[in-house]
Amino acid sequence: MVRNITNFGRNGVSDWVIQRVSAVILGVYFVGLLGFMLLSPDLGFAQWQALFSATWMRIASLAALLALCAHAWIGMWTVFTDYLTEYMLGPKGTVLRFVFQAASVLLIFVYLVWGVQILWGL
């Protein structure tokens, strides 16, 4: 029986897979970005803006942003469902868990809209 409706995918297996796929996307993106910054020590505005407005980079950044949203949703859900439970905290556990999950989903949504705006508001 489905008792938990705030997880990301349809079930635990899909959450598990999404978390791993998103982890790889995020890892590649961050390593690439850090590598670029390391290899261009006197980075200027023009080069920086050219990088982020290139179509391929927008694709990569949007992929990383979406991966981040899914990854963080699943990740925070996992943490909250481990600690903010009735088993640990009594009846208020469920309420607290709901509040924290709502807050993290809100923050994820802010990241999504803000990120898209940064990428396309150039």
Place this chain on the structure above:
Amino acid sequence: MVSRISSDCGRELVVTLTAPVSGLHLNWLPVKDNRPKNLDLYTVRFPLPAITSILHRISGVFIFAGIFVLLWLLSESLTSESGFRNVQEWLAATPVKLVIWAILAGLLYHLIAGIKHLVMDMGIGETLEGANIAAKLVVVFSAIAIVLAGVWIW
């Protein structure tokens, strides 16, 4: 179902059960449980894989918040030439450097421990000995990466 014990060799307190079985804890509730609980952190052994595992969790939550700062800097740095210079100026201040270093440290640790996690998910090193070695590698590599990040920032 999916649990953290599978790849950390049963050495951590937290067992993460995802959706299909997560309702289980509700089923424990009505049962009056009088068995003694041993959650005294001084008597529970915390082997290295348990510590690297919980740090992976803490760093994940930490960078989730840290993304706010990174997005802020990215946003400002891309608005205009002067925005870019603003960010450069901010990044010259020691408190800002410390914040960025902390976020980068969290990210690098989470990344390296995450790679270990993915490798062990593939069934590589899923033994008691393998888990201990992998945890040591995570500590060594992330310590090096975090120090290098500090050198880069300063």
